[in-house]
Amino acid sequence: MDTVAPLLIAGRWQAAQDGMETFRAFDPASGDAIGPAFPRSGATDVEQALAAASAAAPRLAATDPERIAAFLDAYADALEADADALVQLAHAETGLPAAPRLRGNELPRTCSQLRQAAAAVRGHRWTQPVIDTAAGLRSHHAPLGKPVLVFGPNNFPFAFNAVSGGDFAAAIAARNPVIAKAHPAHPATSQRLAGHAQRVAEAAGLPPATVQLLYDVEPALGLALAGDARLGAVAFTGSRSAGLALKQAADAAGTPFFGELSSLNPVFLLPGALAERGPALAGEFSGSCLLGSGQFCTNPGLVIVPEGAAGDAFVADVQARFAATAPLPLLSRGVLVSLRHAIAALRDAGARLLCGGDAGTTGYRHAPTLLTVGAEDFLADPRRFQAEAFGPCSLLVRAADAAQMQAIASTLEGQLTGTLYRAADGSDDAAWRSLAAALRPRVGRLIADRMPTGVLVSPAQQHGGPFPASTQPGFTAVGLPAAILRFTALQAYDNVPDALLPPELRDRNPGGLPRWTDQHCTTADIGATP
Amino acid sequence: MDTVAPLLIAGRWQAAQDGMETFRAFDPASGDAIGPAFPRSGATDVEQALAAASAAAPRLAATDPERIAAFLDAYADALEADADALVQLAHAETGLPAAPRLRGNELPRTCSQLRQAAAAVRGHRWTQPVIDTAAGLRSHHAPLGKPVLVFGPNNFPFAFNAVSGGDFAAAIAARNPVIAKAHPAHPATSQRLAGHAQRVAEAAGLPPATVQLLYDVEPALGLALAGDARLGAVAFTGSRSAGLALKQAADAAGTPFFGELSSLNPVFLLPGALAERGPALAGEFSGSCLLGSGQFCTNPGLVIVPEGAAGDAFVADVQARFAATAPLPLLSRGVLVSLRHAIAALRDAGARLLCGGDAGTTGYRHAPTLLTVGAEDFLADPRRFQAEAFGPCSLLVRAADAAQMQAIASTLEGQLTGTLYRAADGSDDAAWRSLAAALRPRVGRLIADRMPTGVLVSPAQQHGGPFPASTQPGFTAVGLPAAILRFTALQAYDNVPDALLPPELRDRNPGGLPRWTDQHCTTADIGATP
Known part of the structure; x- marks a missing residue:
């Protein structure tokens, strides 16, 4: 193979910068290598992705949520329109049945997650506004203002893919850029997904580095990336050994790490x-x-x-x-x-x-x-x-x-x-x-009285658990809007005039949003005659 | 000094078990040692406290919340009734003015925090119930089922004391036992507070190891304690260097660490x-x-x-x-x-x-x-x-x-x-x-347009911040019920019959609790005629 697939960095598909270490996917049915060569990224690629995402983060945080919701919806539409090609690639790279699994279950689930994330963005509920009018204090959950690094697992090429899955949707819903570290077992699938994401993000007017894609990195570089203090959070789904090493790196930098590591499901x-x-x-x-x-x-x-x-x-x-x-x-x-x-x-x-x-x-x-x-x-x-x-x-x-x-x-x-x-x-x-x-x-x-497989995407879901099943017992990776909370900061405004507040916290309710106002859950405007 | 103050372990005041290393408090006004000798605990004390708290944790988690609320209210009453002696001790050990600071501000604030925690327990709002009737899925925040280790700082002998402060109140409100590691600068104050806590907890019928007190431990043993996997969470307020060392120990065990470390407050x-x-x-x-x-x-x-x-x-x-x-x-x-x-x-x-x-x-x-x-x-x-x-x-x-x-x-x-x-x-x-x-x-x-000092205990407060100000940007140490969430696990019930559910998640609303039921925030019973 002469051509090596490009990376998605800062809104452009570009060649890997360091050396030219490559890898290929394998057909699980035969064990034969398939598809083009993909680059294993070095330090230059990683630095470019981090720098671009860091620059994009404040812009994305300040973006009108409707633009984010429109992106998520349009991305789901794009995946559905390209279902044949996506399913064919994913089947070839994972050996998972094209039907019903990939076509009938996983792709629809993926699109549904993206659309549920869009609905969560429009509903504002994840922001959890709390208002204390007497004290002049108002708080809510807000974007991290920093990029989220997402590691995708091998077993869901769409629904948990770092560039299309639940972690991706939740991080974007909270208006944080995503650096996707795809799983090297399905690089062509990830590339095609990222192509849609990039095109749709550009059309929605999102900053170019909102979505970036690395196919693989050397383990030591992966640890350096996870431990970079410019990140706002790291999300990981995969093996316990890899997850614990990445967690240690993120922990040392003070970066919240949300890992789903392993479980016997007794x-x-x-x-x-x-x-x-x-x-x-x-x-x-x-x-x-x-x-x-x-x-x-x-x-x-x-x-x-x-x-x-x-x-x-x-x-x-x-x-x-x-x-x-x-x-x-x-x-x-x-x-x-x-x-x-x-x-x-x-x-x-x-x-x-x-x-x-x-x-x-x-x-x-x-x-x-x-x-x-x-x-x-x-x-x-x-x-x-x-x-x-x-x-x-x-x-x-x-x-x-x-x-x-x-x-x-x-x-x-x-x-x-x-x-x-x-x-x-x-x-x-x-x-x-x-x-x-x-x-x-x-x-x-x-x-x-029912088996644990089949994790419904429901607001009442908990797809996490005590360590080492997952690394944060109070959070879930599946279920909206809860999954979004992993990628937020709690932010208070103290004595800030109404015009300088974010929309969810202004006197005027942005529209049907339940807010804890003076100890009551209400959708009313502040100062409205009851 | 011949007598050494006893520790509170498993509901009993007992002598320290290892060696007899002791320390004393100092009067900041003179620099002179004051009060009795206090033990610096060794491995036996720490193990006894951990074992007792671990045994108490499931019992406390299963305790009727009303008992917890009654404890918190009665503890506040006991502190008010003993205000003279408490203020005198704290003033002697910290040099903080008896009035207005300790008597007029900090003790009332401490009692108010305990009572707000009691109200939060009775309100159930921290449990954040979410119900999906079609899927048969229900989730809420619940006790960790494991002890919480609280490290208190030097600067608030009452309001942030490991045995009476905000972290203590929040951990107990979530029905988790507390192992309090008091600050060695005010051991007699901590001892007197713990005496009230113990007596009131016993009267309320809580398990004996609900509240335990260590005055000090060697740094290496402190790290071993913070890194013990039997803990459900660690809360720390203090210096950045001590906090980061303890965080590393807790991180390695997969234990959530909530530290408030340092801030310039620009x-x-x-x-x-x-x-x-x-x-x-x-x-x-x-x-x-x-x-x-x-x-x-x-x-x-x-x-x-x-x-x-x-x-x-x-x-x-x-x-x-x-x-x-x-x-x-x-x-x-x-x-x-x-x-x-x-x-x-x-x-x-x-x-x-x-x-x-x-x-x-x-x-x-x-x-x-x-x-x-x-x-x-x-x-x-x-x-x-x-x-x-x-x-x-x-x-x-x-x-x-x-x-x-x-x-x-x-x-x-x-x-x-x-x-x-x-x-x-x-x-x-x-x-x-x-x-x-x-x-x-x-x-x-x-x-x-106002100065940062004076952190109001309000539901809309955020007394945390991005790393290294605090170690979890989505949480606050001050403000109820939010502070309680640090000490909870998100738990889902899947297809579980009504009679086997916890009260907040049953069809019948336990009383005025807003629940996200089928995407709507409502206090209605499930299945009630609208």
Whole structure:
């Protein structure tokens, strides 16, 4: 390959500046390199992106929100209009099914997120105005005034892409420029998305460096970038090891780091539920665990199954379903290698292989894999059994009684989700309450009677959890307007005249915005006759 | 001294367990040691406190909020009833005036904060419920389920004390146990406060380890404590060097760290304001800078004064006021030593001493001190001139024009506050707008025409700012209910039956609580006929 793809820096597609280290994408089905060469950026590219974003930040913060909303809507329209090409590229680079996954689910979700962000911008609700008229104090959440660095993961080429996903939409909604560090497993997809973003941003009149794209950087340079004090925040979705290294760099600079790192998403099957509908639960679990080849952050990687006949039947049922499924395609060689290591580590720890355990023969495939361990063994060394095995794999822990379930729950690290299946007749509810009490501080989303995969984009969502599932337990990466708050500063105005205040805080309500005014939530203007 | 004061661990006053390293308080007026010996805790004390708080955390999280509110109200009552003794102790240990400061301002403020926290608990507003009925998703902010470690500063023996101040009240309001690391400059005050807290907590039926008190720990042990993964959050008010070390320890454990570290609180005097009311501004500034011997985090430590006759007159007026003021008492020998070092560093950088610069002859006193530097020199090395000089000291920067003011604003580190004085006739407003735009992303509270000291406890307050003023730009340490959010986790419930939900999220509104239900803010019950 002679031509190397250009970077998007300061509103222009330009050649990488340092050396010419390149990489290519791989077709997961075959393991063959595909598409053009993409540059791995050096220090000059990174500095240019930082300088341009820093210059754009105050301009973007001062931009009329309607322009931002129009950009987000138009970007969604552009993605829909280009769906065929985008889906084809993403399918080639990730091995994810073009339909229904990419075309029917992920692209619509991505467009919906962008449009929900646009609606959130127009609604102003994320600004959370609070007004104390007697004190002359008014505060709200406002743009950081600095760029946001977004690291996208491998498993959602659209919906979590650094240049089109939830973090991107939330950072832009708060009027902060985004430096997108795409995932190197799907560079052509990222390039095409960024092309749309750039064109639409220019048409909307946003500053040229509102959206910038780097395909990859050397790890050491990535740490320097994440640790640059010019950033306002860093958002990361990916592996725990990479995330913790980047977090350390951002922490040292005093920059808020919002990472979503790893999760086992434990599922507890209470005895009544198992007795009542064991075969249905086996089907639900198998479907959830194998969906998308198990490559979801909310994949159920740990299931606590009661000992006894009903539990045995559940295990046998799931085992049969897994064994009947051909090896599943993974996103990249890296995912395959990590999965093999994780399975080996679980077996070393004492887990017994029930089925699977083997890679496929072509490309990056792995057989659906079930492991099992007794509760006593799990409890003897709970940390070793909590290593995430990202892919179509789950560990079934057999528990003798409610006390063992409770003990297991009490050893869990922070998780995105925790699920409890209970009998419909209420007979499990006492056990539910005590188990839920143990799980509650350890999970972001507590689920009853359905599997954790499928993270709805809802204002009531929490797609975060206690460390190390995510790095800030009070925030969510999914769900609007809450996700926007990660990229804001709380700003007060003290004794500032009405004309010099931002619109949300002026006496005149900008239009239907609920504001906490003198301890009451109201949409009224200040000084209006009640 | 034979007797060493006991620690409050797990609901009991007990002797320190490790060795017997002790320290005493000092009377700032004389520099003499006063009061009994207090233990510097070792690893055994710290472990006992952590273990007890961790055991108490889930019990406290499950406690009826009314019990928490009753505790906070009763604690305020107890402090008022014991005001004479508390004020006497705090005055002896800090040198702060018994009246009006401690008796008339700080103790009432402390009691008011506790009562506002109680009201916030009863109002449930901090839980921020969001309900999506179609999706079956409901979320709110909830207790961390883990202890909060609070480090109190030297300058507010009541209102920011680790066992009675704003961080304490906010952490308890969110139903988290507090491990209080008091400031070693006022141990007897902290002990007496903790005595009330303990007695009232027991009467309210709260778990014994809800409130625990350590007087001091070795720095290395303090870092180990802040870095213990059993903590849910760390709150710190104090020096930048100590705060950054503790932040690094907490960051490594993935524990949210809320630090308020340092601030110069720049004040810009626009030309019209100076021409209009120069003498009044000189009086306002001198009063603010010398109040409490300048020992406030919002002390105006940097003033940008236009060159020319009006500016010269302002400087001469302030200089006369400072020179006419006798050396002022400081909180401790440490404050005195740090102030002397900071003044020397500013002079080394090129600032010229206008008046003061000397320590007093008895106890820990220092003369009110003014330094000055030209804008060009400031801009040549802005970092050196931004070292905080905590105490009755300020640096006056003389700026030739609006462009230099703008340039200075653009070099500032993150600050708690930024103040702009403008002419009442509006003639400064164009300059105000551009200077405010430069300052806005660099300060938490933007102030017009009044001095930054006096941080009102208001729902609209922001007593934080961009790093390094504070470590989380989206949060405030002062102002309820917002301050409570630092000590909460965002928790979602997915498909959980009504009876198993927490009260704020059930179909039936617990009473007048505004909830975002299906995109509308309403106090209605779910399913009620509209």
